[in-house]
Amino acid sequence: QVQLQESGPGLVKPSQTLSLTCTVSGGSISSGSYYWSWIRQPAGKGLEWIGRMYSSGSTDYNPSLKTRVTISVDTSRNHFSLRLTSVTAADTAVYYCARERGGYHVLDHWGQGTLVTVSS
Amino acid sequence: QSVLTQPPSVSGAPGQRVTISCTGGTSNIGAGYDVHWYQQVPGRAPKLLIYGNNNRPSGVPDRFSGSKSGTSASLAITGLQAEDEADYYCQSDDSSLSGSVFGGGTKLTVL
Numbered sequence: 046q047v048q049l050q051e052s053g054p055g056l057v058k059p060s061q062t063l064s065l066t067c068t069v070s071g072g073s074i075s076s077g078s079y080y081w082s083w084i085r086q087p088a089g090k091g092l093e094w095i096g097r098m099y100s101s102g103s104t105d106y107n108p109s110l111k112t113r114v115t116i117s118v119d120t121s122r123n124h125f126s127l128r129l130t131s132v133t134a135a136d137t138a139v140y141y142c143a144r145e146r147g148g149y150h151v152l153d154h155w156g157q158g159t160l161v162t163v164s165s
Numbered sequence: 166q167s168v169l170t171q172p173p174s175v176s177g178a179p180g181q182r183v184t185i186s187c188t189g190g191t192s193n194i195g196a197g198y199d200v201h202w203y204q205q206v207p208g209r210a211p212k213l214l215i216y217g218n219n220n221r222p223s224g225v226p227d228r229f230s231g232s233k234s235g236t237s238a239s240l241a242i243t244g245l246q247a248e249d250e251a252d253y254y255c256q257s258d259d260s261s262l263s264g265s266v267f268g269g270g271t272k273l274t275v276l
Contacts, residue, residue, distance in 0.1 A: 091268070092211065092256075093267070094267060150201075152213065152256070153216070
């Protein structure tokens with residue numbers, strides 16, 4: 046059974062870079078037709094798709110975040126990462142990583158989520 | 166303003182049937198992209214409920230069903246139970262955005 050776990054700082058200062066890692070266990074990140082995705086949820090609000098990276102290395106990003114977001118995969122460590130630059134208070138949210146099944150584009154496995162607060 | 170539109174809230178008594186709509190457009194649902202549904206209990210990660218418009222993952226009760234027609238999709242829950250009280254989100258891909266989109270979410274209250 047695939048499991049995902051987010052990790053990273055819970056507090057980031059405004060204008061700095063938010064960096065999170067998602068460690069995948071129970072399966073290889075480089076096998077199969079999967080995308081590796083990030084989603085966030087501000088407190089009391091809905092889900093916002095951030096972006097995804099395919100096992101081939103291609104990426105798709107939310108146009109509203111595209112200039113600030115980078116998703117990368119480290120197959121040797123079986124994890125993938127999110128970098129979000131120039132953060133503001135509006136980036137405060139619970140960040141989820143998830144596996145997206147190719148073909149259906151369905152997010153079939155999710156991490157438990159990690160709260161990131163942007164504050165000085 | 167979400168690309169996919171859901172009612173903010175729905176409610177029903179135990180045992181009743183409720184439906185949650187998800188309305189999109191010609192660049193997402195209407196373009197033939199699959200619709201998926203997630204259930205989120207407060208404080209927990211979303212859980213996949215329906216994938217590919219009308220398929221249930223293993224372990225999801227058959228009280229939950231999905232459908233899709235034109236630019237809209239629906240989630241139906243029959244035999245409402247107290248444990249169904251949660252937020253529900255639809256999701257699809259969008260060709261104009263070159264990525265995935267979520268509905269704004271619907272809070273289900275079991276009376």
